[in-house]
Amino acid sequence: xxxxxxxxxxxxxxxxxxxxxxxxxxxxxxxxxxxxxxxxxxxxxxxxxxxxxxxxxxxxxxxxxxxxxxxxxxxxxxxxxxxxxxxxxxxxxxxxxxxxxxxxxxxxxxxxxxxxxxxxxxxxxxxxxxxxxxxxxxxxxxxxxxxxxxxxxxxxxxxxxxxxxxxxxxxxxxxxxxxxxxxxxxxxxxxxxxxxxxxxxxxxxxxxxxxxxxxxxxxxxxxxxxxxxxxxxxxxxxxxxxxxxxxxxxxxxxxxxxxxxxxxxxxxxxxxxxxxxxxxxxxxxxxxxxxxxxxxxxxxxxxxxxxxxxxxxxxxxxxxxxxxxxxxxxxxxxxxxxxxxxxxxxxxxxxxxxxxxxxxxxxxxxxxxxxxxxxxxxxxxxxxxxxxxxxxxxxxxxxxxxxxxxxxxxxxxxxxxxxxxxxxxxxxxxxxxxxxxxxxxxxxxxxxxxxxxxxxxxxxxxxxxxxxxxxxxxxxxxxxxxxxxxxxxxxxxxxxxxxxxxxxxxxxxxxxxxxxxxxxxxxxxxxxxxxxxxxxxxxxxxxxxxxxxxxxxxxxxxxxxxxxxxxxxxxxxxxxxxxxxxxxxxxxxxxxxxxxxxxxxxxxxxxxxxxxxxxxxxxxxxxxxxxxxxxxxxxxxxxxxxxxxxxxxxxxxxxxxxxxxxxxxxxxxxxxxxxxxxxxxxxxxxxxxxxxxxxxxxxxxxxxxxxxxxxxxxxxxxxxxxxxxxxx
Numbered sequence: 001x002x003x004x005x006x007x008x009x010x011x012x013x014x015x016x017x018x019x020x021x022x023x024x025x026x027x028x029x030x031x032x033x034x035x036x037x038x039x040x041x042x043x044x045x046x047x048x049x050x051x052x053x054x055x056x057x058x059x060x061x062x063x064x065x066x067x068x069x070x071x072x073x074x075x076x077x078x079x080x081x082x083x084x085x086x087x088x089x090x091x092x093x094x095x096x097x098x099x100x101x102x103x104x105x106x107x108x109x110x111x112x113x114x115x116x117x118x119x120x121x122x123x124x125x126x127x128x129x130x131x132x133x134x135x136x137x138x139x140x141x142x143x144x145x146x147x148x149x150x151x152x153x154x155x156x157x158x159x160x161x162x163x164x165x166x167x168x169x170x171x172x173x174x175x176x177x178x179x180x181x182x183x184x185x186x187x188x189x190x191x192x193x194x195x196x197x198x199x200x201x202x203x204x205x206x207x208x209x210x211x212x213x214x215x216x217x218x219x220x221x222x223x224x225x226x227x228x229x230x231x232x233x234x235x236x237x238x239x240x241x242x243x244x245x246x247x248x249x250x251x252x253x254x255x256x257x258x259x260x261x262x263x264x265x266x267x268x269x270x271x272x273x274x275x276x277x278x279x280x281x282x283x284x285x286x287x288x289x290x291x292x293x294x295x296x297x298x299x300x301x302x303x304x305x306x307x308x309x310x311x312x313x314x315x316x317x318x319x320x321x322x323x324x325x326x327x328x329x330x331x332x333x334x335x336x337x338x339x340x341x342x343x344x345x346x347x348x349x350x351x352x353x354x355x356x357x358x359x360x361x362x363x364x365x366x367x368x369x370x371x372x373x374x375x376x377x378x379x380x381x382x383x384x385x386x387x388x389x390x391x392x393x394x395x396x397x398x399x400x401x402x403x404x405x406x407x408x409x410x411x412x413x414x415x416x417x418x419x420x421x422x423x424x425x426x427x428x429x430x431x432x433x434x435x436x437x438x439x440x441x442x443x444x445x446x447x448x449x450x451x452x453x454x455x456x457x458x459x460x461x462x463x464x465x466x467x468x469x470x471x472x473x474x475x476x477x478x479x480x481x482x483x484x485x486x487x488x489x490x491x492x493x494x495x496x497x498x499x500x501x502x503x504x505x506x507x508x509x510x511x512x513x514x515x516x517x518x519x520x521x522x523x524x525x526x527x528x529x530x531x532x533x534x535x536x537x538x539x540x541x542x543x544x545x546x547x548x549x550x551x552x553x554x555x556x557x558x559x560x561x562x563x564x565x566x567x568x569x570x571x572x573x574x575x576x577x578x579x580x581x582x583x584x585x586x587x588x589x590x591x592x593x594x595x596x597x598x599x600x601x602x603x604x605x606x607x608x609x610x611x612x613x614x615x616x617x618x619x620x621x622x623x624x625x626x627x628x629x630x631x632x633x634x635x636x637x638x639x640x641x642x643x644x645x646x647x648x649x650x651x652x653x654x655x656x657x658x659x660x661x662x663x664x665x666x667x668x669x670x671x672x673x674x675x676x677x678x679x680x681x682x683x684x685x686x687x688x689x690x691x692x693x694x695x696x697x698x699x700x701x702x703x704x705x706x707x708x709x710x711x712x713x714x715x716x717x718x719x720x721x722x723x724x725x726x727x728x
Contacts, residue, residue: 004312004721006355007714009362010273013037014711026050029177031058031163034156034369036362039266043152048181051162051173058164058380059173065380066167066249070094076385077376078252084197084466098251102211105204105255108189110217111143145188145202145260147219152263153199154179154206156369157254165377166253175210175244184209184235185219188260190481194465196473198373198391199260207254212236212243249378256374258393264480265365265396269358271487272403274707275494276351276358277714279410280313282497283347284320285640289504290420291328294321296345309352317348319717324637326508354406361399361406368396393476397459400479407486408455411448411493421557426503428510428623428657430563436656437503440496440690447493454486488702495698499656499690502632502647505640506655509632510623515553518618522552522611529607533583533600544582551575568615572608579604630655639713646709651700653693661690 016037020027027038030052041047069076075090082089083101091097158176161168179185186209193199208216209232216232236243287294297318302311321327339345376387425441427434458479465473523545530541555571562570583600630648633641647653654660700706 003308004315004718005308006273006276006359007312007316007718009359010277011711011714011718013270013273014707017041020047021045028052029155029159029162030055031159031372032370034159035366036266036270039152039155039263039369040270042155042180043148043263043267046180046183049155049158049177051158051170051177055162055164055173056170059162059168059170061380062164062167062378063169063247065383066378066385068383069378069385070248074385076249077387078256079249083252084470085468094248095246098246098248102204102207102246102251102255105201106208106215108192108201108205109143110187110189143190145190147185148267149260149264150185150188151180152266153203153259156262156266157203157206157257157259159369160257160259160372160374161253163372165372165379166374167249167378168253169247169250171244172210172246172250172254175241176206178239178241179206179209179218182235182239183219183221184232184239186232187217187219187229193260193477194463194470194473195258195261195393195396195476195478196391196465196470197375198255198257198393199477200255202260202477203255203257204251207246207251208232209235210244211246212241253374256391258368258373258391258396258476261393261396261474261476261480262365262368264477264484265400266369268400268403268480268483268487269362269365271491272407272483273358273362274704274710275487275490275701276355276406276410278494278701278706278710279351280316281320281639281643281710281713282494282501283344283351284317284637285498285501285505285643286347287317287321287344288324288326288635288637288640289422289501289508290344291326291508292344292420293339294318294324294327296339297321297348302348305349307349307352307356309355310348311352312355313351314348315721316714316717319720320639320713321637322720324640325635326505327637350409350412354409357402357406361403364395364399368393368399392472393474394459396476397474397479400476400483401457401459404479404483404486405455407483407490408451411451411490421560422504422507423560426500426507428503428507428627428655431561432563434658436661436690437500440500440694443694444493444496447489447496451486451489451493454482454489458482491701492694492698494701495694498643498647498697499653499694502644502653503656505632505636505644506626506630509635510626510630511556512635513626514619514622517622518615519549521614521618522549525607525610525614529579529603530582532603533579535582548575548578551578564619565612565616568612568619569608571615572612575611576604576608579607627655627657627659638716642709642713646700646706647697651696653696656690656693661688 013036016035017040020037020041026048027042027050029049042049066076066079070079075081077087078097078101080091080094080097081087082091154176158173160166161173161176186205188202188205192201205216209218212233214231214233217229218232218235219227219229220235220238222228230238233243286292287296297314299314299318302314343350371390373390373393375389375391376385377390378385424431425435426437428436458475461475462473464470526545526548527541530544535541535544552571552575555574559567559570632644636644697706
């Protein structure tokens with residue numbers, strides 16, 4: 001059997017991230033060992049960085065090699081020539097050329113800061129920028145690149161430069177490290193890069209920041225700890241740093257690379273990996289919510305069709321279903337499906353290829369962030385300069401395109417509509433007066449449609465640019481931007497699905513509780529009727545009681561759209577035909593003398609009334625008991641139990657019903673508006689909208705807090721898999 005490549009990779013990155021965040025050591029940048037976890041720890045958690053000792057000598061050798069080439073009169077692109085389609089021009093003003101390049105690349109649109117400037121050129125404290133949760137979300141604004149992307153890009157660009165092929169002095173990379181360590185984040189336009197000769201314009205704002213340009217605004221922190229906006233000159237001065245004067249090639253070396261695209265791609269991959277794990281957990285929850293079977297994930301399927309992703313997904317989902325009391329083996333009954341619906345029966349075959357794509361995309365991104373991506377390359381050891389195209393970011397576009405398609409694949413498997421005998425709209429109240437999940441179903445349709453649109457390729461929309469020189473351009477940053485939009489849409493989908501799944505699991509548990517309570521009375525009343533009909537031998541009684549109970553269960557599943565009272569009246573009456581058939585058979589048997597037809601006719605009506613009344617009374621009592629202490633965990637598999645507990649007890653998202661959703665009479669706009677929360681029963685909140693509860697789950701996904709639960713599920717699955725293989 002194939003190793004679970006994606007699962008192991010995700011769990012290792014998660015553990016490495018937690019280690020990097022918590023160990024207190026600086027991250028050493030050496031040009032070759034960046035990982036997703038390291039980039040996340042710096043970009044989102046402000047881990048400090050430093051340059052490896054060996055990098056300094058490489059940097060100095062590269063600069064010396066460039067100086068020798070210039071002294072020998074060699075022509076080197078971007079150092080003593082023009083740029084792009086203007087590379088046929090020549091100049092001896094090599095330092096001035098770098099200043100011109102950086103200045104003229106800053107063409108992007110940045111809206112004015114939303115906070116007014118004070119007399120000293122600073123801004124007043126703005127809204128809170130830096131998150132404190134485990135994994136703060138990277139919101140995509142309309143004009144400004146998210147700060148985590150910028151920080152990731154600075155780190156990745158440093159990593160490329162310290163390899164020693166770009167001819168930049170140590171002071172350049174040290175000052176870029178200072179930006180990270182001091183929390184100085186340049187404002188960078190979101191749009192304007194075609195990621196051809198690298199992300200030229202976005203990266204020029206990094207260069208402007210270390211040059212201390214007054215025209216470059218940066219986010220930094222005030223003495224009080226709040227974020228403020230100042231110009232780069234002021235930020236460097238406040239921290240006792242001297243601006244960097246760019247030398248030959250240093251401006252080009254900073255901008256001629258893929259760092260912004262790569263940074264956005266790293267952040268995207270990290271999120272998508274966790275959503276892929278969550279999708280497998282939710283698939284297991286769906287199987288349980290629908291009382292499906294684990295047969296679909298039997299190892300034989302993957303052995304006979306051994307795609308690595310299918311093997312991995314089926315193994316994980318099968319483990320997640322361990323210990324579940326809701327999973328069943330389907331019987332070959334005429335009135336039931338022999339197998340589960342497609343979207344859970346073929347889940348492993350559907351998710352599997354996405355896991356394979358994500359593993360490949362991850363490999364592409366990790367290679368990219370440990371690569372030298374500018375031009376020309378100065379090869380100090382061989383005393384030559386090489387002109388080529390390592391700035392072309394098509395590998396990142398490839399990674400983002402397949403990852404967006406994988407996201408759509410995952411999104412399509414989310415389907416809270418199919419209920420398999422659950423109440424319509426997953427209501428816990430009367431179905432004629434409550435429609436809890438109806439609007440959520442509409443929301444899911446909208447989100448899935450948008451996700452399908454976002455899966456379209458970006459890289460096929462190439463436009464020739466820059467005097468016809470950039471005839472091939474990767475559009476990697478645009479693709480990565482849409483990747484983040486797709487992640488947000490999928491996160492909303494997952495939040496809605498988790499709400500529906502927990503609701504469905506509670507309804508299953510509540511029905512189990514009802515059946516346990518109603519069955520003894522049902523059996524007692526029915527046994528008395530059968531005895532009156534002359535069915536006195538134990539085997540016959542047990543047979544008829546078993547068949548009547550099965551009919552009762554089948555009718556329960558068929559009448560979920562009815563309110564309680566007419567539902568149980570209808571069910572009781574629907575069983576009369578079976579009893580009549582028993583009576584007819586009994587009257588013609590050897591025990592016919594024990595059967596009294598007139599007595600039967602008088603009592604059959606009484607029996608239906610008693611059964612209907614007993615069911616209705618038990619329904620209300622069991623429902624109120626469950627509402628007061630709802631807990632589906634005794635029935636759930638290992639993964640569903642963990643996720644259910646997180647949603648119900650950590651996030652305090654309750655079983656939804658009218659009493660929970662009604663706005664309390666005491667609630668006023670002044671008290672908190674439409675999503676105002678007021679304590680209800682058992683720690684529940686009252687007066688919150690369905691959307692408010694979906695938002696709670698969504699925020700837990702986007703902050704990364706929910707991933708602690710899904711990672712624990714995955715860790716258990718891998719540990720179990722390792723144990724099984726050792727036994728074998």
